[in-house]
Amino acid sequence: MGVAFRVRRIAPDDAERLRSVRLAALADAPGSFWQTLADESARPGEDWRARALRNSAGDAHTTFLLERDGAPTGMVDVYQPSLAPEFRELAAMWVAPAVRGMGAAGVLLDAAVGWARTVSAVGVRLWVVPTNMAAVRIYARHGFEPVGSPEPDTDDPAGKVYMPMLLRLDMEEAASPTFMARALAPWTDESG
Numbered sequence: 001m002g003v004a005f006r007v008r009r010i011a012p013d014d015a016e017r018l019r020s021v022r023l024a025a026l027a028d029a030p031g032s033f034w035q036t037l038a039d040e041s042a043r044p045g046e047d048w049r050a051r052a053l054r055n056s057a058g059d060a061h062t063t064f065l066l067e068r069d070g071a072p073t074g075m076v077d078v079y080q081p082s083l084a085p086e087f088r089e090l091a092a093m094w095v096a097p098a099v100r101g102m103g104a105a106g107v108l109l110d111a112a113v114g115w116a117r118t119v120s121a122v123g124v125r126l127w128v129v130p131t132n133m134a135a136v137r138i139y140a141r142h143g144f145e146p147v148g149s150p151e152p153d154t155d156d157p158a159g160k161v162y163m164p165m166l167l168r169l170d171m172e173e174a175a176s177p178t179f180m181a182r183a184l185a186p187w188t189d190e191s192g
């Protein structure tokens with residue numbers, strides 16, 4: 001396609017880039033995310049600096065930024081859910097409208113899942129609005145399967161419903177009778 005994308009792990013000095021890409025995502029696609037533009041806009045600079053620093057290193061949390069010609073044009077977060085610490089949770093996936101349909105989401109997903117493998121996660125889970133077919137199809141193409149049944153998320157400020165999807169990474173663990181219950185441990189908002 002001739003479009004050069006670069007995906008890289010966030011660095012400590014990326015706080016402003018993270019803020020701009022995340023606020024752009026929430027403004028563009030409020031129907032896709034639990035967090036709201038109002039809440040995230042109100043976060044002080046210190047929060048964004050702490051988040052960029054935390055996600056730049058270590059095994060628990062990360063962010064990958066998608067860049068085109070050096071400008072941030074998409075992102076994905078991956079973090080360790082405290083109630084399911086052997087898993088990683090994928091969140092905040094977004095590709096700017098101008099560069100959609102070019103496979104950028106797949107590049108971000110490959111980076112996120114590759115990172116989860118390197119930190120020895122047994123699986124990657126996510127929550128997607130089930131009518132968001134572009135997203136559901138990409139996740140399915142990358143091996144994520146719908147699990148459980150969509151349940152109304154009463155914590156969502158807008159009352160949206162999310163469907164859990166799961167990518168099994170450790171097949172031995174996945175055969176354990178407790179695997180699915182652990183994978184579906186309740187969602188808590190630890191992305192920020």
Ligand SMILES: CC(C)(COP(=O)(O)OP(=O)(O)OC[C@H]1O[C@@H](n2cnc3c(N)ncnc32)[C@H](O)[C@@H]1OP(=O)(O)O)[C@@H](O)C(=O)NCCC(=O)NCCS
Pocket residue numbers: 029032092093094095096097099100101102103104105106127128129132133134135137138
């Ligand atoms: C979902 C999303 C990340 C996909 O990113 P992407 O880089 O466009 O992904 P792809 O290039 O693989 O294209 C995905 C689909 O959109 C279609 N598409 C093509 N051009 C498009 C365009 N201009 N705008 C939207 N979708 C387009 C593709 O053909 C493809 O369809 P398919 O699934 O039938 O093959 C992106 O649409 C997005 O950021 N949406 C808003 C935020 C969101 O919903 N995030 C997911 C939260 S769980």
